[in-house]
Amino acid sequence: MAKTNKEQTITTFKGFHQDLTCRRFQYEIGKTYEAEGKIEACGNGFHACEYPLDVFGYYAPGASRFAVVEQSGDLSRETGGDTKVASRKIKIKAEIGLAGLIKAAVEYTFSRAKPVDPNSPASATGVRGAASATGYQGAASATGDQGAASATGDQGAASATGVRGAASATGRYSAASATGVRGKAQGIEGSALFLVYRDESGEWGEGYGRIIHAKAVIVGQDGIKPDTWYSLDADGNVVEVSE
Numbered sequence: 612m613a614k615t616n617k618e619q620t621i622t623t624f625k626g627f628h629q630d631l632t633c634r635r636f637q638y639e640i641g642k643t644y645e646a647e648g649k650i651e652a653c654g655n656g657f658h659a660c661e662y663p664l665d666v667f668g669y670y671a672p673g674a675s676r677f678a679v680v681e682q683s684g685d686l687s688r689e690t691g692g693d694t695k696v697a698s699r700k701i702k703i704k705a706e707i708g709l710a711g712l713i714k715a716a717v718e719y720t721f722s723r724a725k726p727v728d729p730n731s732p733a734s735a736t737g738v739r740g741a742a743s744a745t746g747y748q749g750a751a752s753a754t755g756d757q758g759a760a761s762a763t764g765d766q767g768a769a770s771a772t773g774v775r776g777a778a779s780a781t782g783r784y785s786a787a788s789a790t791g792v793r794g795k796a797q798g799i800e801g802s803a804l805f806l807v808y809r810d811e812s813g814e815w816g817e818g819y820g821r822i823i824h825a826k827a828v829i830v831g832q833d834g835i836k837p838d839t840w841y842s843l844d845a846d847g848n849v850v851e852v853s854e
Contacts, residue, residue, distance in 0.1 A: 620683040623659035623696055624715065625703070626670030627678070633658075640678065643702040652689035656697030657682065662766060663716040664784050664803065665693040672803075672829045678706045679715070709827040713805045716768060716786050771796070777840070780804070792820060795842045795852050800831040808843035823847070 631638050638644070650656040659680050660666050666677060684699030707715070759777045761769055767785040771778040771794055780787035780798035787796040788805040796804040808824040824847030828835045835841065835849065842852045 619686050620681060621661065621686065621696065622704075623661050623680055623682050624663045624666055624707075624712065625659035625678050625680045625701075626666040627676045628670075629674070629676060631676060638703050640703050640706055643700060645684070645700045646698075650685040650687045650697050650699050652687040652692075652695060652697040654687075654697070656685075656687060656699060657701035658695055658697050659701065661694035661696060662719055663712045664766065664786060665695065666712070667784065667801075667829075668693060672709055672832070676706060677708070677712050679704050679711075709803075709829075713786050713788070713803045713827045716803070769796075789842070793842065795840045797838060797840045798830045800837045802830045804828050804830065804835070804841060806841060806843045806849065808845065808847060 625633065627633050627638060631640075636644075644657060646656045648655050652658070659682055666675075670677070681702040681704055682696055682698035682700065683702075686699075687697040689695055759771065759779070761779045761781065763781045763785075765783045765785070767780065767782045768788070769778040769780050769785070770788045770790070772791045773794075774792045776789055776791045776794045778787035778789045778794070778796045780796070780802040782802075783799075784801065785798065786803040786805065787798050789796040790805070790807040792809045792811060794807065796806060798804055805827045806825070807822055810819060810821045810823055812819070823845070824843050826843060826847060826849060828841070828849055830837050836851075840852045841849050844850050
């Protein structure tokens with residue numbers, strides 16, 4: 612059943628075929644479009660998703676294009692489904708790649724996470740700290756050196772930013788982000804991994820830690836195996852690493 616709300620403006624994410632079409636409608640970056648008739652989710656109107664990774668349910672990561680969009684006018688959400696929204700108006704603001712989509716998913720999850728005590732399991736800031744998020748769209752963050760973050764709930768996000776941090780995504784449609792020096796990430800089939808390689812020359816000197824390479828991958832595609840730790844090497848290649 613769809614629920615319709617009037618005159619709102621929201622930022623969402625939309626997938627397209629390679630020719631920038633969706634449901635046989637041709638779009639262009641920067642253009643605004645308006646639909647006629649009654650707006651209803653899964654029926655009439657322009658569709659996009661509030662949670663970035665929900666777009667993978669409609670457009671496969673490796674064969675599609677993605678954009679951040681602005682929906683306005685009448686909005687209709689399908690209750691009990693994913694975060695898909697139908698709108699009367701839509702503006703295709705900017706195209707974003709897979710890495711941008713994953714980054715937006717992590718930001719989405721963290722922005723909706725309830726504030727927690729620094730000593731709670733969902734937030735670990737000390738050396739070798741461990742953070743775990745088990746609920747739906749949960750967020751786990753490990754910022755200390757050799758920290759470990761794990762997201763086991765559906766659409767969860769695990770982020771490890773410290774040196775040699777490890778991020779694990781084991782829930783459906785979850786994402787793991789390892790952005791620290793020598794960070795690593797792993798996930799189950801269908802989860803997304805975001806990996807960064809940082810400069811380690813001139814130990815703690817100027818330029819140390821600057822980002823040299825960044826890459827996003829989907830577990831189960833292009834040779835990326837489930838339950839396997841991955842990092843980026845100095846050439847920007849995704850490589851398996853030991854536990």
